[in-house]
Amino acid sequence: MLKNxxxxxxxxxxxxxxxxxxxWYALNAQDGVGAIRIGQWTAFPEVGTLAADPYSKARVAREGVLALGQAEGLAFVAERDDAGEPLKRECTYTIEGGYPTARFWTLYAADQSLGxxxxGKPRQSALQSYDMLRRPDNSVVISVGNRPAPGNWLLTGGSGKMYFVLTFYDTPIASSTGLSDVTLPRILKAGCNA
Structure with a gap:
C-alpha cells in the first residue's frame, strides 16, 4: 500500500x-509556433492579433509588454550572431546591412527579460533610425560594445547572455505579404574581452 x-x-x-x-522552455524559446526567421532574427508577426498562438499570448502576459498589432509594426529578436554563437555582453559586434522600409525603427541590446x-547611460543604450549615419547605398553599420566606437555605436555592459531587439514601426513587412523578400542586417562578432 505504501509502495503504491x-x-x-x-x-x-x-x-x-x-x-x-x-x-517554461516554450515561453523562453525564440523559435516556436508562429515564428518567422530571417537570418539570425526571429519575429512573431501574429503576436498582437487575435490569431496569436497560446504561447505568444502567455509570453506577452508574463512579460507585461504591449504587443504591436499587424498594422503598427513588427519586432525582431536575435540571440545569436551570424556564426551561430550566442550573443554575449563581454563581446563586441558589428551590425551591418540594409533595413526594410519603415517609417521608424529602433535597436537595443536586451537582457533575459528582453528589457x-x-x-547607466540610457541615451547610448538604444538607437533609432533618425539618428543613423548611413553609407551612400543607404545601409547602416553599427558598432556594439562597452567601449566607444566611431560612427553608430550601441553601448552594452556587464557580462552574460544578451539579445538584440530590432523593431520596425509602420512598415509593410508587418503583413504576411511584406515578408517575402526581406533582408535584415548581419550580426558579426568583432572580438571578446578576456
Missing part, C-alpha cells in the same frame, strides 16, 4: 516537473 502511494506521488512529481519545464540592458 510513493510510486503515485513520484509519478505526479515527475509529470508536474516535466510539464512545468516544458512550459534594455542597464548601462
Amino acid at each position: 502511494a510513493i510510486l503515485t506521488l513520484l509519478s505526479l512529481a515527475i509529470a508536474i516537473g516535466l510539464g512545468g519545464y516544458s512550459v 534594455v540592458i542597464d548601462t
Whole structure:
C-alpha cells in the first residue's frame, strides 16, 4: 500500500516537473509556433492579433509588454550572431546591412527579460533610425560594445547572455505579404574581452 502511494506521488512529481519545464522552455524559446526567421532574427508577426498562438499570448502576459498589432509594426529578436554563437555582453559586434522600409525603427541590446540592458547611460543604450549615419547605398553599420566606437555605436555592459531587439514601426513587412523578400542586417562578432 505504501509502495503504491510513493510510486503515485513520484509519478505526479515527475509529470508536474516535466510539464512545468516544458512550459517554461516554450515561453523562453525564440523559435516556436508562429515564428518567422530571417537570418539570425526571429519575429512573431501574429503576436498582437487575435490569431496569436497560446504561447505568444502567455509570453506577452508574463512579460507585461504591449504587443504591436499587424498594422503598427513588427519586432525582431536575435540571440545569436551570424556564426551561430550566442550573443554575449563581454563581446563586441558589428551590425551591418540594409533595413526594410519603415517609417521608424529602433535597436537595443536586451537582457533575459528582453528589457534594455542597464548601462547607466540610457541615451547610448538604444538607437533609432533618425539618428543613423548611413553609407551612400543607404545601409547602416553599427558598432556594439562597452567601449566607444566611431560612427553608430550601441553601448552594452556587464557580462552574460544578451539579445538584440530590432523593431520596425509602420512598415509593410508587418503583413504576411511584406515578408517575402526581406533582408535584415548581419550580426558579426568583432572580438571578446578576456
